[in-house]
Amino acid sequence: MEFNLITKEGFSVVELSGDVDLSCSAAARETILRSLASGQPTLVDLSAVTYIDSSGVASLVEGYQVARRKHLEFGLLKVSEAVRSVLELAHLDRVFKIHDSLEDRLAQG
Amino acid sequence: MTGTARVTHTGARGQSVESPALALLEDVNRDLASSFDLDETLQRTMDRVMQHLHVEAASIFLQDEQDHTLVCQRSTGPVDVTGTRVGPGEGIVGLVVATGQAIMVEDAQHHPGFAPQVDTRSGLITRSLLCVPLQTRGTCLGALELINRLGDDGPFTPADLDLASAVAAAAALAIQNMRMVRELLEQERVRKEIELARDIQLSLLPAPNPGLAVTGFNLPARRVSGDFYDFQRRPDGRVHVSVADVAGKGMDAALLMTRTISLLRCLSKAVPDPSSLLEQINAELYETVSRGLFVTLLAGILDPDTGELVYANAGHHPPLLRLGPGRYECLSVQAPPLGVLPVLGVPNQRLSLARGPCYFYTDGVTEARDGSGAPLGVGGLLDLLEQVEPLPLSERLPTLVEALRVQQRRFHDDLTLLGLAPEVFDEPLLALEFQAEPRRLKTLRRELSLALHAQKLSAKGRESFIVAVNEACMNIMQHAYGHSRPGMINLDLRRIGDRLDLLIVDHAPPVDHQRIGPRDLADLRPGGLGTHFIQSAVDEWQYGHLAEARGNTLRMRKKLEED
Missing domain, CATH: 3.30.450.40 (GAF domain)
Incomplete structure (x- = not known):
């Protein structure tokens, strides 16, 4: 499983999709860390994620921590319902900056 | 001279x-x-x-x-x-x-x-x-x-x-x-008294009752026994069951056993809750028992209609619960024996016998030695239980003891067995066996979702239950099998009464479950969320081990919504 990493409007966007579980969370983590290593502010697009487990959530948490150390922006885009309920369960819905869309983020300036 | x-x-x-x-x-x-x-x-x-x-x-x-x-x-x-x-x-x-x-x-x-x-x-x-x-x-x-x-x-x-x-x-x-x-007359008098004591002890054991789904077997090493088993039907249809072993096997042990039986029979009428029952018996014995004597006691209350057993264990061998062919769970000891501490602190434990029978035993069984002096052990007992499994419940225990005799084993200690087998074996909602590999998780979630479809759960309840099961299986893959070759995972989901009852079994080396607990969520770090997800999703969850270190178990129970 490979995930897309694209650049849009000065942001590096990681596009996760499908079931982000133990079978592919290592690839998700690797893509997120690669994005941050390039020094770009990073947004993780979760609109196409149908399921996320704790290993998938862990890769998001790790991205958040690495970005903070590097003083880089890190946020989530278009969080699907499946992902939102898991983030709530882990009390992480208020930790991450969550945007409805890239435009929404850009509008904030 | x-x-x-x-x-x-x-x-x-x-x-x-x-x-x-x-x-x-x-x-x-x-x-x-x-x-x-x-x-x-x-x-x-x-x-x-x-x-x-x-x-x-x-x-x-x-x-x-x-x-x-x-x-x-x-x-x-x-x-x-x-x-x-x-x-x-x-x-x-x-x-x-x-x-x-x-x-x-x-x-x-x-x-x-x-x-x-x-x-x-x-x-x-x-x-x-x-x-x-x-x-x-x-x-x-x-x-x-x-x-x-x-x-x-x-x-x-x-x-x-x-x-x-x-x-x-x-x-x-x-x-x-x-x-x-x-001297001979005196010996004869003592012999007659012991015979009388044996008769009294035998009369205290319950008569066989095929209607109760419970059967017992006792064989004293000497004329009188320090072991004991009991089953008594309550007016509400539930059945009190117990097995006990007094340290020692002579007349003093037999007398203490008789006292324990009397307390048990008397108090259990008013105190159905096993944990409270054991605390009360302990308080009585602690006051009076001396000279290093103590009693191990396993007492429970069985609902023969649902197959649910609530029990408390004071220092006795863990019950052996059959989960499937050759798979027995061994539920660990939770408190010290009776008569040692003023307060036991013994919790109630809950077991479902919907998947198979449960056996209580005393160490006279596992310590029965063959000609070379090797004890039977728990492994040997499991093999024999498996052999007698096809027989009707009432024939299993006598057949098992006969097999020990055929093996020419010597009985050094009193030997007692109790078998519980209510006939509530409904078909599982879902029974899966799969390799502990991450790529299997998606199928697992899909199968689970289908099995839960007709069950009375909210959408959120169903979703969180699937998350919990997924996390549990992930834990097995990541931690129980770890870096070793992944073995199998067995999953068995049933509806028992008003609850969903899920059992997950792996065949990895024993995991120290004391070290597994939900993490503090304020401590923001990757990983360690799985147990928290499980805890949030179900009403009860419990780790255990298969007997003889043959694997690990996890049970989850979730109450269904009312009609």
Whole structure:
């Protein structure tokens, strides 16, 4: 499983999709860390994620921590319902900056 | 050593053996051999000897079996000295008993061993004296003492010594025989009492009741048992079950066991909750039990309709729960035995017998040794349980014990087994067996989602349940199998009563579940969320181990919504 990493409007966007579980969370983590290593502010697009487990959530948490150390922006885009309920369960819905869309983020300036 | 044989050939002063001496010996022997009243016979023997030898006084001293002093058992003469005690080795009597040698003196007052205090007490002046030991089979039981030969016959003669010795030998044998008879009677009395105790114990065990789905078996190592099992139906249809083992296996253990049964039977009527029941019995026993005795007790209450068993375990072997072919769960001990601490702190544990039967046992079973001294062990017990599994419940335990006999195992300890097998084996909602590989998780979630579809759960409840099961299986893949070759995972989902009951079994080395707990969510770090997800999704969850370190178990229960 490979995930897309694209650049849009000065942001590096990681596009996760499908079931982000133990079978592919290592690839998700690797893509997120690669994005941050390039020094770009990073947004993780979760609109196409149908399921996320704790290993998938862990890769998001790790991205958040690495970005903070590097003083880089890190946020989530278009969080699907499946992902939102898991983030709530882990009390992480208020930790991450969550945007409805890239435009929404850009509008904030 | 005194001789005894010559008396039949030569009498005193060269008289023929057709003398009264032989007649006397015949009379004495006949009397001693036929009488059951030893004291009276000894008295008659003494009287006869006195008459024959013309002596002033005679007495028989016997050694006290406890303190070894010599007590005058019988006396004849001007003064009764019956009951007089002489210390070991004291006086001429003491000397004779200590050495086993007869003493014959003309003037006792000048004998170095003479103790004048008896004379002082009795008022009799001892002059001539003949004292012979009462000996049999090398043991000296006491002595026969003859004092003051009367008239013109002069002092005691060697022939007198021979005659007295022969009489003493016959008396000693009679005394010894009488003691043995008394001992045998005492043994017989004790045996009868133990038999009675055994009957009482057996009557305390419950009668077989095929309607209860519970069966028991007890085999004492000795006549009485320190083990116990019980099952009693309550008015509400539920069944109290228990197995106990008292430390030790003699009469003291049997008595403590009887006391424990009484407490259990009495208190369980008012206290159905196993944890409270064990606490109360413990409080009673703690007050009274001493000398290092203690009781291990496993008590529970079974609902035969749902197959649910709530139990509490005070130091007993964990129950063995059959989960599938060759797979038995061993549910760990939660509290110390009864009678050791003032408060047990024993929790209630819950088991579902919907997947298979449950067995309680005492260590007499696992410690049954074969010819080479190797104990059966839990592994051996599991093999035998598997062998008897196809039989009807009532035949399983006797067949298992018969198999132990066929293996020529020796039973060193009381042996007790209890089997619980309510017939509530509904088909599972979902039964899966799959390789512990991450790529299998997606199928698992899909199958689970389908199985839960018809169950009364909210969308959120269903979703979080699937998350929890997924996380549990991930934990097995990441931690239980870890870096070793992934084995199988067995998953069994059932509806039991108003709950979903899920059992997940792996076959990895035992995991230390004490170290697994939900993390503090404020501690923001990757990983460690799985247990938190499980805890949030279900009402109850519980880790366990398969018996013999053959794997790990996880149970999750979630209450369904009401209609």
